[in-house]
Amino acid sequence: MLVFLVALLFWPLLEIVRGAIAGGSASVDTLEANVTLGLVIRTTIVVSLVTAVVTTVLAYLIALFAWLSGTATRIVIFGFVLLPFWTGVLVKNFALIELLRNDGVFNQLLLQLGLIDQPLRLLHTRIAVIIGMVHYTLPYAVFPIFAVMLPLDKRLDRAAASLGASVFARARHVLLPLTLSGILASALLAFIISVGFFITPVLLGGPADQMISNTIEYYQKELVDFETASLLALGVSLVVTVLVILYQRIPTENQHG
Template identity: 50%
Template sequence: MAATPHRLPLLWLLLPAGLLYGGLALYPLAGMLQMSLTEGWGHYAEVTQGRLLWRAATNTVAISLTTTAIALLLGYVLAAGLWRCGPATRALLLAFIMLPFWTAVLVKNFAWAALLQDNGVVNGLLQWAGLTTAPVTLLHNRLAVIIGMVHYVLPYAVFPIYTAMRGIDLRVERAARSLGAGTLALFWTVLLPLTMPGVLSAGLLAFIVSAGFYVTPVVLGSPSDMMVSNLVSYYVHELVDFNAAAALAMLILAAITPVIVLQQFASRGQHGGG
């Protein structure tokens, strides 16, 4: 839709900032593309023919999908709680949900490392409850990575779903109940379809964020849990092959771009944009 006349001055004011941020985003990408093509497509062939790429890609997809599924489940419950509760409880829930945004990622990861270690709080609770007689290995494995990642991406799952719930007309729910719909039927036939745009947007956003994790697999995971971001670091710091690292980074960007575009369309559909 064309910009209305009274919006044109605002667009002109935003143009310098848009050009600045656009240039700051495109210039490094152009530099990486140039580095990756120093020997034609040779660096791309080197990266794609290595077994490490497919292992890291498999880990990334599996861990990201698991993280997204758990975050969506927890996010839907939390979003429903925000939607239904009173102002005081909502403020408290929002504070807990926003806590990951207020805490540095390294602090969160080392906090989980302290909680999940053999003599940590979680193992202590398990033994106190009689569920185990010896410490369970909860750290430096895929479970720890998923726990840390879910903690980080949970707000990204909550707020799109909560936004979708806030747009529901409560008269629709009352009408369904007046026609005899129980709680389960109300959820499956009314609430879930109406919130599905928010769920889709939240799922894509959580997956995009999860696919780019670097620090969490290093701190909480094991070498077998290497993700694609860790593989880029391996090419840079261990092999000192910046050109191959640039080629791998461009491949990751090409793979994740369609998901980003899809998430933007899902987000616009959620808010009724055209």
């Protein structure tokens, strides 16, 4: 088992480190001369943050509905949550292309309902990229929140309601503090996954929506500059490693207040 892990994990990482060192200052100069690198990094951060926020909000609502539901309804909910796991990422993206293109299902539905006069431009936009990334990361974000909700006593919510607390007040002062650790875990996990997206920006986004993984692929495949690609990949790996360490340090027990 140890040999298997070394072969599939540590050996490629060592090759990346070796390539980054071999490039030396020349690779650093190449990255500094790339005027679009800053834009790509900002795009990666912004898209990943938006994806993490939207994913966490949707995951919280799904987890809350599952927590309030009975066993049979909960099984159905998690069946739909787990359904994307059974579909490859390419299949998901091509399905979204069919939904979001100008003559796709979504635009045709809006046209038939009379809500729009002409098709909306959804495909090859940042919105399409975020939709695709949220669709992929949502299952990963539901379960950390639900795991924190599961041991909570539902009588706490009913007690707050009996004392006159509104729905918003109960959510803010009772449920939200008790599930804060799950929210943080889901948001951080969604962000970590989003940083490494590659195929979704290619298929659903435009030239301005390409992310850091696409830039690494450009150096490696188009320019055949393996050293610069390794240096950039090493930087991304270090950032993700720090985020994973932060994720592991989030308390697993309920947050009280």
